[in-house]
Amino acid sequence: MIWQMVLLCIIWGTNWAVMSVALEYFPPIMFSAFRFVLGSAVLLAICFYRKIPFPKKQDWKWYALCGLLQTAYVFAVTQSVLEYLSIGVGSILAFSMPFWLTILAHFFIPNERINFAKISGLLIGLTGLILVLDVNFLEMTWSGVTIVAQLFAISASIAWATSNIIIKKVLHNHDKTQFTTYQMIIGALGLLVASFILEPGGSVEWSWMAIFCLVFAGVLASALAYILWSFILSEGEAGKSSISLLAVPVVGALSGWAFLGETLSLGTLLGILLVLSGIAVVNMKDIKRLRRKVAYDHAMPDQKEKGSL
Template sequence: MLIIWLTILLCLIWGFNWVVMKTALDYFPPVLFSAIRFCLGAAVLLAVCYYKRIPLPKKGDWKWYALCGLLQTAYVFTINQQALQYIDAGITSLLSFTMPFWFAFLAHFFLGERLTAIKITALFLGIIGLFFVLEINPLQFEWSGFAFITQLLVLSGSVAWAISNIIVKKILQHHNKIQFTTYQMAIGAAGLLGYSLLFERGESIQWGTPAVLSLLFAGVVASAFAFVLWFYLLEKGEGGKASLSLLLVPMIGVLCGWLLLGESIHLISIVGMVLILIGIGLVNINETQRLRSPFKLKKKAM
């Protein structure tokens, strides 16, 4: 039950963070905002490591921490922030949140998490639900030109995110989650900062209370705290089920946009939310039944 509540908390934080990131674009160059956000998050976690006397990573761990930091922090957020300038935010979100599909596919081969009919059905319902929630017509996709290349890059970011989660689940399963999150985030932030210094020169920051509050929430809550929480959930439960639950994030983002930014929400979005909830419920109910079945067999044997 605790895992369920922590998953809901994570999705609420990352869903609300969509509103924060959207607001921040009025004050920061896109990639620079992500760079400062993750620098702040890493700084907070470094302070936690110092306070809790968490040691530096072992020599053999650095390569995995660096790989995850470059894949899921530097690459994903550089691609997605840039993509928002060329394709719709809804399409960017949809392609990014195909991550559970790629994770489930890879987990079948590398983690032994079988891609069952129930899981495939749940993923299908979730992705279709995303189309509805974000009100995306498949005809909106560009099938040639620069926009098509941008869409492929966002999709590659989703795959990179899934690969990073596979590494965490398979290789870094029992590593200290605060230590891992701290150093992968610091490495990813360095990559984002390097990109911004190279390609966003001349763009200024409009400092003010909204800019500071956006950084504090995105950096401390949605980065430092939320990523530690995500890796904890990934360690404690089945990875496919945990990643599928992240489909709640864009759904909550749409709801927050409606409540806080006055964005419109239509019946088709509500239908999509129902489909996402059904998909997540299918996997969770199936897992509960699977865990209970051995007890039933023992009872019959008696």
């Protein structure tokens, strides 16, 4: 599970740099719509190849709700509010999702009670995230259209958390590819409508780089990554898994430094350490279990027989 989460954070974090480049060629909501259309097409091909059946009638309402919440609403809102908020503030509010999911999981998912490790790790991680994204709350505007945009951004993170609760509580036994495919189709249709309404006259400057951004975001960061996230969420604790997603902006900052020439300040480096520390606090038991397993796998046969590890 740890390695799947690492892979997911690398893909989604690297996609931050890709999306930054993509905005030079696409209107923001249109790009999100196109990437999920491409991701849906890839997933439909996989469903056809694997002969995955059409969703049952009773499943459609949940697939539609998740598609509208975690794909259409989240991406339409988070892209739109950037007209009024900085990328750092928008990202902080979007990645407050683990906070809302931890609270919702406490009430709706058995055996996922809030504990000291979760709260400590979440607070440490969010503090680090503020440093990584260089957000100064003292300079933020807390009135007028800005506060409306901030509330919408928070509502998007709550929508994402709500969708994750549905996946964990209702859809955990469903085929991950089937669910991801049809919720993504519905979400992509919602984004196409949002782009038509909110980005009238928007156009695309096609180039090889635009195509690369679309393929990376559509195939890896959408089709593959969302199946991976559904699997992680279904198999692990919702709160712990979501807190680990705080590593995504960290990878995003490192990707910007590595590929786009962005600088890493001392505050950013300190923030990265805090985010990783917060994730480690929450996942300490899993980390210890993994270390014992690795030690056991590399132990000599006589040590295994004696049970010394």
